[in-house]
Amino acid sequence: MFWKFDLHTTSHIDTLLEKEDVTLTEVMDEDDVLQECKAQNHKLVDFLLRPQCMEDLVTFITQEPSTDVEEKVKYKYPNISCELLTSDVSQINDRLGEDEKLLMKLYSFLQNEPPLNPLLASFFSKVLSILIGRKPEQIVDFLRKQEDFVDLMIKHIGTSAIMDLLLRMLTCIEPQQLRQDVLNWLNEEKVIQRLVEMIQPSQDEDRHSNASQSLCEIIRLSRDQMFQVQGSSEPDPLLSTLEKQETVEQLLSNIFDKEKNESAIVSVIQILLTLFETRRPAFEGHMECPPGMSHPSFSVNHSILEAVRPRLKDFHQLLLEPPKKNMMKTTWGVLDPPVGNTRLNVVRLVASLLQSNTHSINTELINLNTLGVILDMYFKYIWNNFLHIQVEICTAMILAMPPAPIDIQPDTEAEHVKESILIKHLFQKCQFIQRIIDAWSSNEKEQAEGGRRRGYMGHLTRIANSIVHNCDKGPNGPQIQQLISELPAEDREKWESFISGQLADTNKRNTVDLAFSDYQMQQMTSNFIEQFGFNDEEFADQDDVVDIPFDRISDINFSLNTNESANIALFEARCKEKIQQFEDAGSDEDDIWDEKDVTFAPEAQRRPSSGSTDSEESTDSEEEDVKRDQFEASNPSNDDRMEVDTDCDGWLGTSVASPAASAPSDCGSSKAEEEASSSEHRSITETVINGSMKETVSLTVDAKTETAVFKRFENHLHTKELRFRLMVMRVVPVPLVVLCPSVPLLMLHHIVCLPELITAV
Structure with a gap:
């Protein structure tokens, strides 16, 4: 229909370009300049390829606009320039990627002092990323000639667009050998060590966050590449550097040997959590894992665990004395202190360490009674579901995991512990069963008095069900049964009464379908009979x-x-x-809509x-x-x-x-x-x-x-x-x-x- 009625309009750009003194800004003022460029209008492309026009386009995205310009049009030309340079027109890409003068003008943007203009930084990053993807050999060769490139990237890592550019260099370079050369070059320039140095209390939060995110993405991208390219003979040098024990020790030293800084602590924990990440298998039908637990397809590097183990006492101390947080007033009450991001991430780290199922780590956590402190936090902060789910993951993994193998000593053979020391600690030292029963009874008492149901009750129900399930069918079933039988007679009776009464009733309510179940039918029938006094035989x-x-x-x-x-x-x-x-009864005069x-x-x-x-x-x-x-x-x-x-x-x-x-x-x-x-x-x-x-x-x-x-x-x-x-x-x-x-x-x-x-x- 569009072409049938000839509704398309003729572009004014061709007419405009016929003028001898036409300027770049006049062309950029045309509404359809981007469409015409992407459609590769020959007159327009030839005009843009003029040396002065190309230089002006690069200038627009690398220099701050004049302060005299009205705010609403201040970044109009830089935005259009970026779109024209990244419009995927091969002639423009060729001219920009092969002209070293234009590349130097573009590169000069990094030589500005921080902080960079975030909008211009995004334009610069987009243009250079497109060039890396279209002209990888030329751009990599140009950047390697610039001795201060890595220094400037680290200097401006607080700007998100620059962080994105660094990651694009790891993902957008298609030839495998060229990518390997770039990785070796960046490793020689010690990019990992420099990013680690950015995560310390003396730096600002933006640098902490972006440096941490860069290291996390390097880990994930490198591991993805390892799985995709199985026949790769050369290991990823950046990943190898990150997994070294001294690198992890340097990260931990930055946050523990200096003043406490929540931003730095959280950023380091995020890196550790990424290093501890494991992958699920690609096949179906594997055994179901507890919430938050996955089947490892490769084990965590032993050097990472060795670097973390001596610092467990410092993480435990963070649970007891986190960075100072102001009192927080909520609709529920006053939190003094609140849980805070630091303690929440420490609990997440403990959950990841438990998943590694390492005997030395488990022993250290037991000696510190870290699990007891975490349970105290669970029952204290009754409305923090972020904390509750992490505690549930910890307990589910402890109950479901087989006993950890003892560390191999020289000249000895590996042997396995017959019983889980974590389960024994959980039931005896932490009084796991008693705390569940006490919390449940306390909640029911508060509700009976008109109070609200505590926020952790749903997670507590699942924790209790996990105990019952693993007691019957889990790999540690005999040990759990033995520990329950060793409870004081009163506690054992309370537990048995709890699982057959309150827990069973709760499970029944939680599993009722939206449609009416047999249980609901029986209840409604019973209520009906009680009120109207029907005899049982009437419902036979x-x-x-x-x-x-x-x-x-x-x-x-x-x-x-x-x-x-x-x-x-x-x-x-x-x-x-x-x-x-709605029948007029054969009369044309009657209005059927009249009242x-x-x-x-x-x-x-x-x-x-x-x-x-x-x-x-x-x-x-x-x-x-x-x-x-x-x-x-x-x-x-x-x-x-x-x-x-x-x-x-x-x-x-x-x-x-x-x-x-x-x-x-x-x-x-x-x-x-x-x-x-x-x-x-x-x-x-x-x-x-x-x-x-x-x-x-x-x-x-x-x-x-x-x-x-x-x-x-x-x-x-x-x-x-x-x-x-x-x-x-x-x-x-x-x-x-x-x-x-x-x-x-x-x-x-x-x-x-x-x-x-x-x-x-």
Whole structure:
């Protein structure tokens, strides 16, 4: 259609470029300059390739705009220049990558003093990154000639765009050999050591964060490359330098041998967590791990663990004395001190160290009682779910991991510990079972007194379930069973009572489906029987007891009282909206949309409704019934029959508010009395098919009292199990959902009525 009607507009750039004195800014002011450039408009590309234009484009992205320029257009030309230079036009890439003068002008941006303009830095980084990808040999050769390149990169590492440029050099260079040469060059320039030096208290937070992120990405990228290129003969020199024991020791020395600085501490922990990362296997069907735990495809470098082990006491001390944090007021209360980012990351580090399952590390953690301190924090900070999930991961791994092998000593063979020293420490020293029971009981007491449920209860439930699971099926099951049996008799009884009572009930509630389960069906049946006093035999298996009457249903009164003005207005509004006739009765003059009074014939004048005995016939007519209006005029030719969907086997849904008062009704009135009722009592009788049985329902609407009353149910219900169904007819446009408070059938999941009638939920 676009081309059919010739709606495209002709670019003014061609006309503009015909001027002899046209300037670059005039061309850049054109709205479609970028589109024309990407479409490789020959006139435009030739114009941009002029030496002066190329130099001006580079100048725009490397020099600060004049302060006199209005702020909203201050970076207009630098932005457009960046887009033109990175528009993937090969002629522009060739000219910029091969002209050393232009490259030097571009490179001069790094020689500015920090901090760099972050927007210009992003333009510079984008242009140079594109050149690295398009012209890797030329750009790498140019950068290696600049002796201060690595120095300047480290100097400006606090600017995120410069950090991105460094990482692009590790990922965008496609030839494998050239990439290896770049890695060797950067390693010779000691880029890893220089980044490590940036993470110390004397530097600012931006340098901490970006240097840490750079080292983390180098680790991940190098390991990814190792897995992708299996036949690579040369190891990654940057990764090897990072995994050296002296490198890790230098990182730890930066944060522990100087003043405490949270930013530096967190940045170093992030690097350690990346070094401890393991990978999941690529095949399916592997054994399920505890939360946060993965199957290692390679072990953590032993030199890293050896560097960390002597510093565990320093990390433990951070849990006891973190960097000073100001008191924090929350909606729950005052936190003095709050958990803080430092302690949270120390707990994450402990979880990673536990995953390595190293005997020397485990022994040191036990000697320091680090797990006991972490559990103290768990129960103290009841609303910090970041902390709770890490503690859950720690306990899950301790319970699920096999015992750690003892460190191999010279001239000895490796042997394995038969029992987990961590589990023994957890159950005996940390009193794991007792603390769970005490916390649970304390929470229930607070809730009984009107308090709130503690924030860690969900995690505590999973921790308790992990104990039960590993006790029965885990690799440490016999040891856990033995430790539980050694508990004092009182604690052991409390635990057994807890797992069979409170924990089991909680699990049952947590595993209930959205649909009604058998347990919910039993509960609702029980509640119904308790309120209405049915005998058990009335709910017996109907295969054995076919003739049990269901007459007590007649004692249930559904009364709708709409004396309140709001309900009256609602009733009238729904009537006006829903009882309009959609048949013009052959008259062209009558407007079917005009509001008219609707009159109802007495029951005797209405055509009797005949329920079909064939369930298939009822089903086939459902589509027609849905389209039929709730009320129809009293026309002898019209079929007033309203079929009811009898496939509603399920119990009727959840509870609703029921402000209406119950009005007495004579549920045993005879059919003759119903036919003798005045026109003010509008009665409709329907026969509902239920398998091979019939069920008659009579609904009477009293216009004076404005109440809707179910008169009686006749015959029997025949079902294999109890499926008590209250069929609300689609015949009365009143909020039938407003039920009597005394009626327990506040279950409306399968109620057979139009959605618009359910107006008072």
